[in-house]
Amino acid sequence: MKKVLFSLAAVLACSFAAASSYASGDEYYEHRGRYGYGSGYYEGKFYGPVESMPQDRIFGMWRIGGREVLVTERTFIKEEYGRIGLGAHVEVKGGGNPFMAYEVEVKSGGRAMMGPPPGNFAPPVLPPAMGPPPAPANFPPATPPPPALPPAISGPVEAMPQGILFGMWKIGGKEVIVTDSTLIKQQNGPLAPGAQVEVRGGGIPFIAHELEVKAASGSR
Secondary structure, three states, X not given: OHHHHHHHHHHHHHHHHHHXXXXXXXXXXXXXXXXXXXXXXXXXXXXEEEEEOOOOOOOEEEEEOOEEEEXXXXXXXXXXXXXXXXXXXXXXXXXXXXXXEEEEEEEEOOOOOOOOOOOOOOOOOOOOOOOOOOOOOOOOOOOOOOOOOOOEEEEEEEEOOOOOOOEEEEEOOEEEEEOOOOEEEOOOOOOOOOOEEEEEEEOOOOEEEEEEEEEOOOOO
8 A cells, every 4th residue: 555655646746847847838858860869858849831941951040930940960850740841830849049949840741852751760870989999018098188179160250140149140151150158259359240250169050159259340
């Protein structure tokens, strides 16, 4: 009898925790598929048609239901009910500024079909990583190299969103996404078209972790 009561209490506690999470506006996601995988909490979701997407590629800024949506290499795209493309009606889950999609699920297919047949595909299973060779006898192990710095892009600000900082920029001829998590340094001048900047970050598309002004616009 005690075991039954304990089990019932545990189930009620889990149900209360889940209800509290949903009441706060967050929902738990856990996915594994062709374009990425992971788990955690997403901030919100919405539905709408795919109105625009990058030419000849999946990753970048999309427009879905009148909203700008960032689709990255870690976005899970579900195509059980149709193919992704212009006009497809989708459900988007994610958060941030700009809105970064954790998952895009096709509810009905659209035009401009691309990619393999519909379905969810797990990423290929990689062989286990091989460890370093054993150190020679009577010699101390080699000092590991310092961690590599994230890749950097340097150049002038050629284009930036109007009236806001967050969104798609063009710096030194390359597309860069600036989000509300990007650290912006303006000790050497304000951010403006023509300013010389250095950007550190990574991913597809390139998401800026840090953006530093090296010289103000018009300076030599």
